[in-house]
Amino acid sequence: MKVMIAGxxxxxxxxxxxxxxxxxxxxxxxxxxxxxxxxxHLVGVADKTQTTVSLDFGKISLNDTLMLYLFGTPGQERFWxxxxxxxxxxxxxxxxxDTRRLASSFRAIEEMERQKxxxxxxxxxxxxxxxxxxxxxxxxxxxPPRTPVVTFDARDRAxxxxxxxxxxxxxxxxxxxxxxxx
Amino acid sequence: xxxxxxxxxxxxxxxxxxxxxxxxxxxxxxSTLDVATLVVSRAAPSPGMQHEHQEILRRCREPLSVAELxxxxxxxxxxxxxxxxxxxxAGSVEARDPIPAxxxxxxxxxxxxxEVLSGLERL
Numbered sequence: 001m002k003v004m005i006a007g008x009x010x011x012x013x014x015x016x017x018x019x020x021x022x023x024x025x026x027x028x029x030x031x032x033x034x035x036x037x038x039x040x041h042l043v044g045v046a047d048k049t050q051t052t053v054s055l056d057f058g059k060i061s062l063n064d065t066l067m068l069y070l071f072g073t074p075g076q077e078r079f080w081x082x083x084x085x086x087x088x089x090x091x092x093x094x095x096x097x098d099t100r101r102l103a104s105s106f107r108a109i110e111e112m113e114r115q116k117x118x119x120x121x122x123x124x125x126x127x128x129x130x131x132x133x134x135x136x137x138x139x140x141x142x143x144p145p146r147t148p149v150v151t152f153d154a155r156d157r158a159x160x161x162x163x164x165x166x167x168x169x170x171x172x173x174x175x176x177x178x179x180x181x182x
Numbered sequence: 183x184x185x186x187x188x189x190x191x192x193x194x195x196x197x198x199x200x201x202x203x204x205x206x207x208x209x210x211x212x213s214t215l216d217v218a219t220l221v222v223s224r225a226a227p228s229p230g231m232q233h234e235h236q237e238i239l240r241r242c243r244e245p246l247s248v249a250e251l252x253x254x255x256x257x258x259x260x261x262x263x264x265x266x267x268x269x270x271x272a273g274s275v276e277a278r279d280p281i282p283a284x285x286x287x288x289x290x291x292x293x294x295x296x297e298v299l300s301g302l303e304r305l
Contacts, residue, residue, distance in 0.1 A: 002216075175290060176292070
C-alpha cells in the first residue's frame with residue numbers, strides 16, 4: 001500500500017518521509033523514456049533528451065503483514081506528468097503546504113483533484129510562519145469543505161504520524177459515505 | 183584480457199542499454215508492476231545468470247518492494263521493470279500486487295483502513 005506525499009518545492013515532503021519512516025529513506029529513480037509500455041528499442045538514444053528524476057520514499061511496518069510505503073513526489077512541477085502511474089493505486093495523498101508560500105502548492109492540489117486521489121492538506125509550520133486561521137487558508141487555496149486541513153511540524157515523527165491518521169480517517173469517512181444508500 | 187569488466191561509468195545510459203539488451207520498457211505481466219509491488223524470489227540465483235538477475239533473486243528472498251529494490255540496485259524503475267519481466271517470465275520471481283486501494287467506484291476496503299489505522303496508532 002502506498003500513500004503519496006505531495007506539495008510544492010521545499011514544503012517539507014522529504015522531511016516528513018524521513019521523520020515517519022521505519023527505514024532510512026531511500027531514493028529511487030525514474031528516467032524519462034516511458035512513452036510505451038511495450039518493449040521498444042532505444043534506437044537513437046543519444047538524440048533523446050534523457051532526464052532522471054528521483055523519488056524519496058520510506059516505509060512503515062503496520063503489522064506483520066501490512067506495509068505502508070510513503071512516496072514523496074518530485075517538487076519540480078515539470079516532472080509531474082511522470083507520476084500519473086505513481087498515483088494509480090495509492091490509498092491517498094498528503095499535500096503539504098508552506099503557509100509562507102501558499103501558491104507553491106496550488107498545482108499539487110489541482111493535480112490531486114484531476115487524478116481523483118483523495119487527500120488531506122497538512123500545513124507545515126516553519127519557525128517563522130505566521131499563525132493563519134485554517135479557514136483563511138482553506139479559502140485562499142479553495143479547498144473543498146470536506147477535505148481535512150491540519151497543522152503540523154514535518155520534523156516531528158508523532159505529528160507526521162498524526163497527519164497519516166487524519167488521512168486514513170478521511171478515507172474511512174469517504175468509504176462509509178459511499179456505502180450509504182442514496 | 184577478455185574477462186568482463188565493470189563499466190567505467192556505472193550510472194550511464196550505456197549500462198542500462200547493456201543490462202536490458204536495449205529494451206526500454208517491460209512487456210507482458212511486468213507492465214503492471216508498480217513501485218509498491220512486492221517481489222519475492224521463487225528460485226535460487228544460478229551462476230549462468232546475468233549479474234543483476236542474481237542480485238534481484240538474492241535480495242528478494244524476503245518480499246521487497248520494487249522501489250526498495252531499485253534503490254538498492256541503483257536502477258531506475260523502468261530498467262528494473264525490464265529485468266523483473268525476464269525473471270517473471272522464467273518463473274524465478276513472483277510479484278504480489280500492492281493491495282488494490284480502490285474497488286471500482288467504491289473507496290478502499292473499510293477493514294483494511296481499520297488495520298492501517300490501528301497500525302499507525304501503535305507507532
